[in-house]
Amino acid sequence: MTANPVFVALDTPALDDARALLMQLAPHVGGVKLGLEFFCANGPAGVAAIAALGIPVFLDLKLHDIPNTVAGALHSLAGLAPAIVTVHAAGGHAMLAAARAAAPAATKVVAVTVLTSLDDEDLLAAGVGGGAATQVTRLAGVVRGAGLDGVVASPHETAALRAAWPGGLLVIPGVRPAGSDVGDQKRVMTPRDALAAGASVLVIGRPITGASDPVAAAAAIARELAA
Numbered sequence: 595m596t597a598n599p600v601f602v603a604l605d606t607p608a609l610d611d612a613r614a615l616l617m618q619l620a621p622h623v624g625g626v627k628l629g630l631e632f633f634c635a636n637g638p639a640g641v642a643a644i645a646a647l648g649i650p651v652f653l654d655l656k657l658h659d660i661p662n663t664v665a666g667a668l669h670s671l672a673g674l675a676p677a678i679v680t681v682h683a684a685g686g687h688a689m690l691a692a693a694r695a696a697a698p699a700a701t702k703v704v705a706v707t708v709l710t711s712l713d714d715e716d717l718l719a720a721g722v723g724g725g726a727a728t729q730v731t732r733l734a735g736v737v738r739g740a741g742l743d744g745v746v747a748s749p750h751e752t753a754a755l756r757a758a759w760p761g762g763l764l765v766i767p768g769v770r771p772a773g774s775d776v777g778d779q780k781r782v783m784t785p786r787d788a789l790a791a792g793a794s795v796l797v798i799g800r801p802i803t804g805a806s807d808p809v810a811a812a813a814a815i816a817r818e819l820a821a
């Protein structure tokens with residue numbers, strides 16, 4: 595995707611803070627991920643203001659609705675032309691295909707399989723047996739069959755996904771440098787291990803944004819990945 599696989603997740607409602615931090619982080623990351631917290635506060639205009647900095651934007655809205663509604667949402671966002679956009683794999687074949695058809699050709703559409711905050715027990719409670727690895731594999735097959743560009747999954751499933759889908763865009767959150775707080779993530783790995791497993795993009799938020807020196811944290815991750 596970019597030479598540096600790290601997309602920093604700026605999960606904040608504060609546009610000016612996000613812009614100021616990103617300008618400092620830019621030399622050490624490959625792109626920026628804007629998600630629900632940022633989008634609900636700032637809308638498409640906020641995304642456009644960040645995109646104006648010239649850094650690739652991954653717009654993570656995790657769209658999940660009937661095909662017509664998801665396609666309409668993507669048409670509404672078309673002017674932003676983000677580098678990557680997310681939908682939920684659980685929306686099914688028709689929704690996924692509609693999403694791909696509605697997004698601009700240059701925008702990669704990837705589908706979230708099993709959130710990295712879930713473990714096998716959470717899936718079982720929701721009626722999904724067999725564990726996260728099996729469910730991710732199953733959903734990735736649906737996503738690929740619908741013509742999408744790739745999936746969002748945890749580092750734990752990355753090697754199997756890469757083996758099964760050599761050209762897939764594997765977007766991998768749940769990334770934690772050694773010694774950093776896991777927080778609400780359950781299926782995690784270090785940046786280096788996730789990249790070695792076959793990740794295309796590493797989504798990293800709090801280990802950078804929550805660090806006492808975010809620029810130093812991002813630079814350290816970039817150095818570790820380049821080594």
Ligand SMILES: O=C(O)c1cc(=O)[nH]c(=O)n1[C@@H]1O[C@H](COP(=O)(O)O)[C@@H](O)[C@H]1O
Nearest residue numbers: 603629654708709710746767797798799800
């Ligand atoms: O789609 C995502 O980006 C995503 C999917 C997923 O399964 N897990 C996950 O953590 N994410 C996002 O990745 C980012 C991870 O942030 P940190 O846990 O702070 O590194 C957050 O912005 C999440 O919204």
